[in-house]
Structure formats: C-alpha cells, structure tokens
Amino acid sequence: MGNSFETITVLQYRLKAAQEELAAFQSGEKYIRMEKQHLTQVRALERRIAKLEAAVAKEHSHAITIRNQWFEIFEQLQKECDRMVAEAVKKADMMEKRAIRAEKQRDIALEKVTSQRRELCKVKTELDDEKQKVQKLTAQINRNYENSSIPSSKSIARKKISNSREKTGRKPGGQPGHRGHCRKKLTPTREIYLPAPEEVLHDPDFKKTSKTITKQKIDISVEVHVTEYHADVYYNSKTGERIHAPFPQGVIDDVNYGGNLRAFLFLLNNDCCTSIDKSRRFLSDLTDGKINISKGMINNLCRSFAQKTESQRKEIFCDMLLSPVMHTDCTNARVNGESSYVFVCAVPDGGVLYFARGKKGHDGIKGTVVEDYQGTLVHDHDVTFYKYGTGHQECLAHVLRYLKDSMDNEKDRTWNRQMHSL
Missing domain, CATH: 1.20.5 (Single alpha-helices involved in coiled-coils or other helix-helix interfaces)
Incomplete structure (x- = not known):
C-alpha cells in the first residue's frame, strides 16, 4: 500500500x-x-x-x-x-x-x-x-785398423799402435820394496875354479872358509856338425852285384841336411815371417859362410812339413769337429804376386789349422773344418759363414772396433760407451 x-x-x-x-x-x-x-x-x-x-x-x-x-x-x-x-x-x-x-x-x-x-x-x-x-765420410776417413775391420796394411800413413796401459809415472824396471826376479841359473857345461889371490897365498892370517861363491856366464854358440858316413862297396864276381851297408834314414843324397837345420829354417821363414833370402843369408852369416842353402830347398820345407804332419792334421781336424765352439776367419795373402787367401780354424783347447785357398766364399770353405762343422762359429759376421754351423757369434774384437768407431764419430751418443764398458 x-x-x-x-x-x-x-x-x-x-x-x-x-x-x-x-x-x-x-x-x-x-x-x-x-x-x-x-x-x-x-x-x-x-x-x-x-x-x-x-x-x-x-x-x-x-x-x-x-x-x-x-x-x-x-x-x-x-x-x-x-x-x-x-x-x-x-x-x-x-x-x-x-x-x-x-x-x-x-x-x-x-x-x-x-x-x-x-x-x-x-x-x-x-x-x-x-x-x-x-x-x-768423416767416419770413413777416421776408420782404420783400430776401430774397424780394415787391415793395418791398407791404412794410409798409419800411426804407431799405442799401448793401452795407463802410465803410472814410475821408472821402468824393479820398484823399491818389491822382491826382485833373479836370473835363473842353468846346469853348467863347464866349471872353472878361480885361484886364490896372491895376497892370500902369502899371508898366513887368511884361512879358507866353507863358503864358495858361484857365478855363471851364459852364452850360445853356433857350430856346424858334419857327420860323414863311409860304406865300403862289395862286388860279387859271379853275379856282378855290388852292395854296401845301408845308410841311416834321411841320408839319401851326397849332402843331406839334418832335422835341426830344417826345423830352424822352417821356423825362421814361417813363424818369424822372414823372407827366404833373409833366412838363407842369416844362416850363412851364423856359419861363417859354410852353409849356403838354395831357395828351392827352403821353399820345399813347407811341403815337407805338410806331408810329415798329415796324420796329425787329420787328428786335429776330427777333434775340431767335436768342439762346441770354433773360431774362424779368412785373411788375404800373396802367392807369386797373385791374391790368395788363408782360412783359419781354431778351437779353445789350442788346436789351429790353416787352409790355403785361391778363392774366398763357399769355394774357399770347401775342404776346411767349417764345411762340416755343427757347433757355434765365432767369426767377423762374414755372410758366407752363416751358411754353416748351428750357431753364430760375432767376434767381440770387431764389436769393440765398431763401438770405438761410433765413439769417435758420434760423440752425442752415450750407449756406445756403455756398451764398450760392458
């Protein structure tokens, strides 16, 4: 509302x-x-x-x-x-x-x-x-017989081989405080008693003691001993046969040389490395010109020695084949103005054989101990030797030469000195 x-x-x-x-x-x-x-x-x-x-x-x-x-x-x-x-x-x-x-x-x-x-x-x-x-090139120039395998005969203006011993500064000869090495006395071949001095004979105050002083004088003399054999010849009137007493072994020619003379000339020519002319002249001088041996006779001594030692060499040859280690090498030689070679075989117990060859290589090895050897070969690394034996070792003398060559020409390296010391 x-x-x-x-x-x-x-x-x-x-x-x-x-x-x-x-x-x-x-x-x-x-x-x-x-x-x-x-x-x-x-x-x-x-x-x-x-x-x-x-x-x-x-x-x-x-x-x-x-x-x-x-x-x-x-x-x-x-x-x-x-x-x-x-x-x-x-x-x-x-x-x-x-x-x-x-x-x-x-x-x-x-x-x-x-x-x-x-x-x-x-x-x-x-x-x-x-x-x-x-x-x-420097290494090649510096290489010689001391630091390589080059023989000393091929070195140009080679220096005198120096003695590796260090100088002590002491005078040569006996040193004070050391016991001297006296000369050894030999069995006398002749004795001479010296008479007493005159002053001892006329002074009764001098009495003889039991002490006797002996001194020796050692000398050598070369004498020519000539042995002449006489054999009477007998004739058979029925058969016409002539016969005489047999001469001793080795007496064949009118003039024969004994074993001592032959051995003397052989060692003088081969071991002393004198020429045939020097050997015959040296013998002639020793004998006052009485002995004048021909060159041919001295030259034939090696052949005669080889013939007479054939059995011994065969025995040594067989012994070498059984040795576990053998040294071998090949060196140059001259025969009548031409190049030749000598193969050397040696074992540690002292057996040594030399083989004359006209060639190197496998042709030269034929007939030597190396050809049939089945042990360790010690050599200078020649490729020919590697075809033989069951083992190989390079000769340490060559290794030392190569190391010395490296030390002389490669001074920036140290391993070569260490290896050389080893």
Whole structure:
C-alpha cells in the first residue's frame, strides 16, 4: 500500500509537470524562451568557434613556421648527411682499395713465405743429407785398423799402435820394496875354479872358509856338425852285384841336411815371417859362410812339413769337429804376386789349422773344418759363414772396433760407451 501510494504521487507530479510544459508550448512562451536560449548558445558557440579558428589559424601559422624551420634543418641535415655519406663512401672505396691491395700484398707475401719455407725445407733436407754425408765420410776417413775391420796394411800413413796401459809415472824396471826376479841359473857345461889371490897365498892370517861363491856366464854358440858316413862297396864276381851297408834314414843324397837345420829354417821363414833370402843369408852369416842353402830347398820345407804332419792334421781336424765352439776367419795373402787367401780354424783347447785357398766364399770353405762343422762359429759376421754351423757369434774384437768407431764419430751418443764398458 505504501509503495503504490508513492508511485501514484510521483506520477501525479510528473503529470502535472507535463501539463504545465504542454500549456507553455501551447501558449508559445516556451518556443520564445527556447529560441532565445538557442540564440544565446549559438552566439556563444560562434564566439568560441571564432576563438578556436583564430587559435587554429595561429597554430597553423606556427606549425607552418616550425615546418619551414624543420625543412631548413632537414635540408641542412640532409646535406650534411649526404656529405658524410659521400665521405664515408669515398673512405670505404679507399679502404676497399687498400684492403684489396693489402690482400694482394698478403697473398704475395704468403706465396713468398711458402716459397721460402719450401726452399728452407729443401735447404734443411739438403743440409741434413750433406751432414750425413760429411759424417759418413768423416767416419770413413777416421776408420782404420783400430776401430774397424780394415787391415793395418791398407791404412794410409798409419800411426804407431799405442799401448793401452795407463802410465803410472814410475821408472821402468824393479820398484823399491818389491822382491826382485833373479836370473835363473842353468846346469853348467863347464866349471872353472878361480885361484886364490896372491895376497892370500902369502899371508898366513887368511884361512879358507866353507863358503864358495858361484857365478855363471851364459852364452850360445853356433857350430856346424858334419857327420860323414863311409860304406865300403862289395862286388860279387859271379853275379856282378855290388852292395854296401845301408845308410841311416834321411841320408839319401851326397849332402843331406839334418832335422835341426830344417826345423830352424822352417821356423825362421814361417813363424818369424822372414823372407827366404833373409833366412838363407842369416844362416850363412851364423856359419861363417859354410852353409849356403838354395831357395828351392827352403821353399820345399813347407811341403815337407805338410806331408810329415798329415796324420796329425787329420787328428786335429776330427777333434775340431767335436768342439762346441770354433773360431774362424779368412785373411788375404800373396802367392807369386797373385791374391790368395788363408782360412783359419781354431778351437779353445789350442788346436789351429790353416787352409790355403785361391778363392774366398763357399769355394774357399770347401775342404776346411767349417764345411762340416755343427757347433757355434765365432767369426767377423762374414755372410758366407752363416751358411754353416748351428750357431753364430760375432767376434767381440770387431764389436769393440765398431763401438770405438761410433765413439769417435758420434760423440752425442752415450750407449756406445756403455756398451764398450760392458
């Protein structure tokens, strides 16, 4: 009830207001007021528009002024920018040209460096090759009979073989405080008793003691002993046969030389390595020219010795085949001015055999102990010897020579000294 009353009241007021407004419109007053109000608003709006137009014109003029100023500034900036761009382009062109020129120079320099490196590498390689050649030639020049297998006879201007013993600074001979090595006395072949001095004979105060001083004088003499055999010849008148007593063994020719003389000449010619001429001259001088042996006779002594020792050599040959270790080598020789070779075979117990050959290699080994040997061969690493035997060892004398060669020509290495000491 309350709400409806209020609603009715509101509606009544609104209806009354509407009736009054309708009456105003009907009377025309409302139109007059509205027109006046409208005119007032129009004039106010016109004045406002005029002000706004003036402000707009002013702002437009100001904008034109600012725009003109901006155009001027922009033109200046554009000119400055164009100038800077032109300078930058010019500088860029210059830099590009410089870069191209620098690249060309760099490429040329790289080519030069590459070429120089190649030349340097080539020069280093050649230098290393030359150094190796120089080292090799120096080593070849420095090689002699002391540090290689070159025989001393082939060394040019060879020096004297030095003694490997270190000097002690002491004088040669007996040293103080050491027991002396006296000369040994021999069995006398002749005794001479010296008489008493004259002063002893005439002075009765001297009495003979039991002490006797003996001194020996040892000397040698060469005597020619000639034994001449006589044998009567007997003739059989019935058969015509002639007969005489047999001569001793070895007495065949009218003049025969004994075994001592033959052995002396054989050892002098072979063991002492004197020539046939010197051997016969030496014997002639010893005998005051009584014995003058021919060269042919001395030359035949080797053949005679070989024939008489054939059985002994065969026995030594067989013993060598059973030895577990054997040393062998081949050396040069000259026979009637032509090259020949001597093969040497030796075993630790002292057996030694020499084989004369006209060739080296396998042809020279034929007939020697090496051909059928089945033990360890010790040699100078000649490739021929590796075809024989069951084991091989290089002669340490050659190894020491090679190590000495390395020590003399390769001083930057240390293993060679260590190996040499070992």
